[in-house]
Amino acid sequence: MIRRYAALIRNAWLVDLQYRASIVLWLLWGVTEPAIALGIWWAIAGEGQIAGYARADFARYFFAVMLINQLTIAWDSWYLDRWIRDGDLNYRLARPLHPAHEAVAENLAYKARTASVILVVWLLVAVVWPAVRLPLAPGRWAITAVAVLLAAAMRFFISFTTGLLAFWTTRATAIMELHAGVSLFLAGRIAPLALLPPAVAGVAGALWFRSMLAFPVDLLTGAVHGTDAIVRGLVGQLVWLAVWIGAYRLAWTRGLRKYGAVGG
Amino acid sequence: MPSIVAAEQLSKTFQVKVRDPGLQGALRALFRPRYRDVHAVRDVTFRIDPGEIVAFLGPNGAGKTTTLKMLAGLLYPTSGRVEAAGFNPWTGGPPFKRRIALVLGNRQQLVWDLPPEETFLLNRAIYDIAEGDYRERLAELVTLLELGDVLQKPVRQLSLGERMKCELVASLLHRPPLLFLDEPTLGLDVTAQDAIRRFLTEYRDRHGATVLLTSHYMQDVTALASRVLMINRGRLLYDGALEALVARIARTKRIELVLGARGGGGGDGNRVTAEALAAFGAVKSFRFPNAVLEVRREDAPATSARLLAAFSVADLSIEDPPIEEVIRLAFARGVEEEE
Numbered sequence: 001m002i003r004r005y006a007a008l009i010r011n012a013w014l015v016d017l018q019y020r021a022s023i024v025l026w027l028l029w030g031v032t033e034p035a036i037a038l039g040i041w042w043a044i045a046g047e048g049q050i051a052g053y054a055r056a057d058f059a060r061y062f063f064a065v066m067l068i069n070q071l072t073i074a075w076d077s078w079y080l081d082r083w084i085r086d087g088d089l090n091y092r093l094a095r096p097l098h099p100a101h102e103a104v105a106e107n108l109a110y111k112a113r114t115a116s117v118i119l120v121v122w123l124l125v126a127v128v129w130p131a132v133r134l135p136l137a138p139g140r141w142a143i144t145a146v147a148v149l150l151a152a153a154m155r156f157f158i159s160f161t162t163g164l165l166a167f168w169t170t171r172a173t174a175i176m177e178l179h180a181g182v183s184l185f186l187a188g189r190i191a192p193l194a195l196l197p198p199a200v201a202g203v204a205g206a207l208w209f210r211s212m213l214a215f216p217v218d219l220l221t222g223a224v225h226g227t228d229a230i231v232r233g234l235v236g237q238l239v240w241l242a243v244w245i246g247a248y249r250l251a252w253t254r255g256l257r258k259y260g261a262v263g264g
Numbered sequence: 265m266p267s268i269v270a271a272e273q274l275s276k277t278f279q280v281k282v283r284d285p286g287l288q289g290a291l292r293a294l295f296r297p298r299y300r301d302v303h304a305v306r307d308v309t310f311r312i313d314p315g316e317i318v319a320f321l322g323p324n325g326a327g328k329t330t331t332l333k334m335l336a337g338l339l340y341p342t343s344g345r346v347e348a349a350g351f352n353p354w355t356g357g358p359p360f361k362r363r364i365a366l367v368l369g370n371r372q373q374l375v376w377d378l379p380p381e382e383t384f385l386l387n388r389a390i391y392d393i394a395e396g397d398y399r400e401r402l403a404e405l406v407t408l409l410e411l412g413d414v415l416q417k418p419v420r421q422l423s424l425g426e427r428m429k430c431e432l433v434a435s436l437l438h439r440p441p442l443l444f445l446d447e448p449t450l451g452l453d454v455t456a457q458d459a460i461r462r463f464l465t466e467y468r469d470r471h472g473a474t475v476l477l478t479s480h481y482m483q484d485v486t487a488l489a490s491r492v493l494m495i496n497r498g499r500l501l502y503d504g505a506l507e508a509l510v511a512r513i514a515r516t517k518r519i520e521l522v523l524g525a526r527g528g529g530g531g532d533g534n535r536v537t538a539e540a541l542a543a544f545g546a547v548k549s550f551r552f553p554n555a556v557l558e559v560r561r562e563d564a565p566a567t568s569a570r571l572l573a574a575f576s577v578a579d580l581s582i583e584d585p586p587i588e589e590v591i592r593l594a595f596a597r598g599v600e601e602e603e
Contacts, residue, residue: 007389011375011382018377018418091373093338094366096358097390257340260278 004097008105009112016113027114030070031121037190038062051194056131057221061192063122063132064217069189070114072152072213076103077176080163084259085170093256100160107156140219143230147216150237155212157244164248167255188214192223208240267311267347268442268474269335274344275498276305276330304330306498307344312476314441317468319489320478323595327498328478329446335476336366336444349442362391365435369447372431374419380430381415384437391438398437405433408463425456432463445477449484461487482587496595510584513594517564518583519545523553524576536575544571553578558585 016023041058044050053061083089083099092099126133162179165172184190185200186209193201193214204210215233218224224233282300283293305327312318320328333339334346337353337360346353351360374383388398406415409429414422422430428448436443448464449457461484468475479485485492485506492509494502502509523536538550544567545559559567564582571577584590 003392004389007386011378011386014382015375015377087368087371090333090338090368090371091366094336094361094364095387095390096361259339 001101004101005105005108008102009109012106012109013113016109023113027117030073030114030118031066033189034062034066034069037065041191051192053192053195058192059129059131060134060221061217061223063125064220065189065213067115067118067122068148068151068216068220069213070118071111071148072155072216073111074107074152074156074159075110076107076156076159077163078173079103079106080160081166081172084163084166084255089259103160104156107152111152134220135222137222140222143234144216144220147219147234147237150234150241151212151216154208154237154241154244157241157248158208158212161244161248161251164251164255167251167258183209183212186210187212188217192218194223205236208244211237211240268314268349269310269312269476270345270347271311271331271335272309272345274305274308274331274334274346275303275342276327276334276339277342278302278304303498305334305495308495308498308500310493310500310503312474314474315468315472316491317464317475317477317488318491318493319485320476320495321485321492321591322478322495326495328495330498331495332444332446332476332478336364337361338366349440362438363440363442365438365440365443367431367435367443367445367448369428369445369450372419372427373434374427374430376419379416379418380422380434383419383430383434384415387434387437393438401437401439402433405436408466409433410459423456425452425459428452428456428460429463432460436467439471441471441473443473443475443477445475447479448477449479449481457481457483464488482591486587494591494594501594501598506587509594510587510590511561513590513597514585515561516558516585517561518548518585519557519559519564519568519571520579520581520583521555521557521571521575521577522579523555524578525553544574 038058038061041050041053041062042055045053045055045058048054080103083092089099092102122132158179159176162176163172165175169175185196186193186204186207188204188210193204193210196204204214211233215224215237219230219233224230278301279299280302281293282298283289308327308331320331322328330339334341335348335353337348337356340354349356349360349363351363353360374380375386384398384402387393393401406412409432411426411429411433414426414430419427419430432448445464449460452460464475464477465488467473475488477484477488489506491504492502492506493500494509536552536555538547541547541550541555541557545557545563548556548558550556557567557571568580568582572580
């Protein structure tokens, strides 16, 4: 299986190298949104604090968002939707390799290249701008790595499962867009959850949105502290990951039976 | 010899949403969708032996590709039973998939932006092909398909024919005993079509592979298939040799004549007239010195003898009517009623 993943990732990178401009565009896209959010909160915060967040806290928060969003984001619903509707799923189903493996490999390839660039940018900025420096805390970083892994797995299954809806509807990507729109607020992309009205933040925590991004970000910046809060966050991630894996399995087996295999 | 493919009472029914035209229809479909059953394949039964090349014949939408996709495990049958390469395609999983190849004329697995060799290497990893086997098989396929220098060019720069050849390479590196080919020569020029047909026959002879294909080109069928499965509106109309189908459907044969410089025989000495030929059979075309007559199958030998006696003939051949015409007749009239 390692050899297969190596071959899949190699091909993904080879294709990327054909489109150097698009790599830059994706990176700009990944950087722009948190940069704008940071700019706004920077201005609003002034010399004071909002819900405990001063300027430097916002800076650390959005640099963490920039990095962790790239590490956990999944585009699979767009690919799946196209595979199913154009019939490109056909030859993938005829191979002795579950199509999800190709999707996971694509994710690893994408994440490795964008996240590594963002990490380098963060390090360089940290040299000249002390506000975005993180305290040295290897233990916290290790727990964050686990939370990032869980978030990435969950977002993968959310995206993959939503893409599978293309077996039934032609609007699968619209559903994913809607989810992305909601997560802009509920996952903490536009503001730390602590700044949202408590009811809204409660919804984000009860559903899977906090586990997607805000929780690992808060872990990294130190906003989540205490063993209790950390364990509760990780358990929440595990529960929602299990739910989405269940949803994926249901959609996959039901969807294949429903499949029209396009053409002929 | 056990069959490599067996289908029993195989059926596939799709549910298709029906919508009345116009905005009102769209609104009604939104709130109260109606569905109609489309019976793409109905109670199809057949067996295929190892090493056979079998073609599915039928007009667009007849159910050929649907049948092929059920055999390959892409589509779930509504009812009936399938066994292919020793597996139920639906539950066979990776062991089944290692024993088949699926080539779709209108879809490609080659990575568009990379040279074909990168897709081959990917498949080497996916199918766990040992390095030595990979090199040996690649060399064989490249030679048989005359692919020489295209392996390093990006796929997007290849011609359609080169692409289809590379698709075949990618699909056959794991040397599957059972090949499903859906329109493998679609859109190719005559030379490329011919190359692919020669390759498929050669490949079958070398490795004893079984080939099931669908095609719109009768040439594919006549050149490749020892047996045809004729499908129309989801039903199997005929299963057997192509020649036997022609014999059953076509009650006539064609006698093609090239008349000698001196026509001889009837009429005014050395001009043969259409009227004179009409005494022997239906004149399909006549332009001195070429003539085509249509006669009843069983009369063909006797009529030929009489023609040779009556005229000075440079050449004479007895042919079946063009296969396209036979097939058209078969679909128009059905096969059974000819018996």
